[in-house]
Amino acid sequence: MPEAASAAAVRATIGASEFDRDTAVTRRAPGVYDLDLSAGWTIINAVNGGYLLAVLGRALGDALPHPDPFTISAHYLTASRPGPAVVRTETVRTGRTLSTGQASLFQYDDEGNEVERIRVLASYGDLDALPDDVRTSAKPPVIPPMDQCFGPEDGPAPVEGSSAITDRLMLKLDPATLGWALGQPSGRGEMRAWFGLADGRDADPLSLLLAVDALPPTAFELGLKGWVPTVELTAHVRCRPAPGPLRVAITTRNLAGGFLEEDAEVWDSADRLVAQSRQLARVRLG
Amino acid sequence: MPEAASAAAVRATIGASEFDRDTAVTRRAPGVYDLDLSAGWTIINAVNGGYLLAVLGRALGDALPHPDPFTISAHYLTASRPGPAVVRTETVRTGRTLSTGQASLFQYDDEGNEVERIRVLASYGDLDALPDDVRTSAKPPVIPPMDQCFGPEDGPAPVEGSSAITDRLMLKLDPATLGWALGQPSGRGEMRAWFGLADGRDADPLSLLLAVDALPPTAFELGLKGWVPTVELTAHVRCRPAPGPLRVAITTRNLAGGFLEEDAEVWDSADRLVAQSRQLARVRLG
Incomplete structure (x- = not known):
């Protein structure tokens, strides 16, 4: 057994980690993505809202011409549950620096009807294309080691x-x-x-x-x-x-x-x- | 001429003021509102974004079962101009305490096609129905008289x-x-x-x-x-x-x-x- 397979010693990498697998979405059709909400991200029995935001963020990153969420606003409608879900995205506007999209995450009721869980509006850009000027007055929080x-x-x-x-x-x-x-x-x-x-x-x-x-x-x-x-x-x-x-x-x-x-x-x-x-x-x- | 008609002495009231007239919307069909963006709210030649938000907020307050915007998120897509516009709203979810809606403001290009200016997601409630507990740690800003x-x-x-x-x-x-x-x-x-x-x-x-x-x-x-x-x-x-x-x-x-x-x-x-x-x-x- 190769040394790297020793679980504790292996650091997961971006793109090959549990977080990546659990936020993965599969494009069924243009702008429509299937996924499975993992039970691994529940907090007090509820699916964590940040995890859900990351799932929607990943779908929009695929659907829009720009890769990174610059600003994303989510309104939480009904409680999500672990299990199958679908994300439907809409490209609202594409520009040179920013593009704007909308996405909703749906799950299914007992009759198989879609129930909307969250709706988001987001503007995406390319973080790597930004100039590196920093003129912030904010200071990092002081936290003990x-x-x-x-x-x-x-x-x-x-x-x-x-x-x-x-x-x-x-x-x-x-x-x-x-x-x-x-x-x-x-x-x-x-x-x-x-x-x-x-x-x-x-x-x-x-x-x-x-x-x-x-x-x-x-x-x-x-x-x-x-x-x-x-x-x-x-x-x-x-x-x-x-x-x-x-x-x-x-x-x-x-x-x-x-x-x-x-x-x-x-x-x-x-x-x-x-x-x-x-x-x-x-x-x-x- | 009655004393109250002396312009300088008359304080405008909520519902009967320039701001109310300039943010007024006329329901054309369920969820569809016509309006005219006033030239009176421009700043450095652009229509002020807060004024636009108020227009969208008024349309949603009519379309949704709850009257007051509790949280409203706007993504600004293209520059608005004074003149005719239409707001299209969608009721996303209605609940007992909150309802969620979406709205877009459109204007028209030279061929008369709708061009989307702003899209918002908002959750509305009833401010007057909230309990009056206040446990805020924030302090008002100190501003001279x-x-x-x-x-x-x-x-x-x-x-x-x-x-x-x-x-x-x-x-x-x-x-x-x-x-x-x-x-x-x-x-x-x-x-x-x-x-x-x-x-x-x-x-x-x-x-x-x-x-x-x-x-x-x-x-x-x-x-x-x-x-x-x-x-x-x-x-x-x-x-x-x-x-x-x-x-x-x-x-x-x-x-x-x-x-x-x-x-x-x-x-x-x-x-x-x-x-x-x-x-x-x-x-x-x-």
Whole structure:
């Protein structure tokens, strides 16, 4: 048996990893893609919204003339379930620098009728074609070294329900934002973590769409429990990420009227701000 | 002549103001609305993106079972011009608390063919039905009193081109974010202002869609000149605004690769964070 086949020693690569296989789509006809939503990306029994966004992002990347999602806005309509699905895309406009597309993910009801799960609008471009000017005033989040941070494997799962996604992520939370797991939420709407894929696959624009919605919700640190379903999430991918772990910081400034916004910033190992997102989510005040 | 008819003394009201007339849509058929884009809301010769968003927001508010835009994402495709237009809406999903719709605004080319200008996805709800819990950590922006702030009427227009919109807005910029107008941009991606409609009409959810895109671009304070076209803008309306002037703060953290994000917060006179937005815009580095 060749040395490279020793599972623990093999780092997965972009294009040949579990994330790539589980977000793969098969073109059935122009703009129509079949796929199977994996049960491996569930969080508290629900299919993770960032994983779903990556699936739609992959289909649009195939359908549009530009490869990379620059800005993608998703409205979540009904709860997705692991299993067969179809994505239908529409090319809205093609330009020299950007093209715009729309996509919907459908599953099937008991009679086999299509039920729409998510609809997205997105503008795509080519990250590699951008000039390399950077005039950002943002600073990377300050997170302790990875070995001083904590993941789901470091303690009993604090949340009920199957969360298969935790096996597929390298997620190490800043202890300063872990009060919720000890029954002592900080009251601040902040969560910070080191983020990667557990099999060592490096980040790319599609996995950034996963990264923006993969941390425990800020609502936990605000003292809320239970499900915080996303109504809408918009992500901007600003740069192709360098190899190595990402840092993700999410922030909520306004919890009001049963809704909250959650802003995410994703930084790569080269200290580039590679993605930003904002979502509107509903909260159950308990 | 009755006293109230003295023009200067009459405050316009919600539903009977220039903004309401200029965003009015006429239902031609279910989900199809005719309208005329007013030349009164141009900025540097372009139709203001927030005004366009308000027009689409009004059409969707008629088409959907819920009245208020909770989250609306717009992708700007081609430049709109003053004149006739049609909005076509689609009801994507209706639920008890939220309904989701899509809308596109079209104009006509020389042969009379429809050309799509903007496409939006939006989820609507009823702001008046929300519980009044507020657990926000955000603080209103600190802006000097209005009489210490400056509007377009206080100096020569620093930007070339027709900007009819300035006659219709009450816009008073914080002097701390006015360096660009004096040829001394601060280098910080910040702009703050008091905001209202010039005819005294109070704010409502639709005029908040205007407010989030009505200030001079943060790019000016970053030392850039010229046009900063919006690729995509998503706005969340979080609360029905109280009467009185609004405070708007916009911020850019990441100017890179020829793109920037611009975040807006809108606060009402009761110190409620009533709207948040983020847009991705292209910059011309000059």
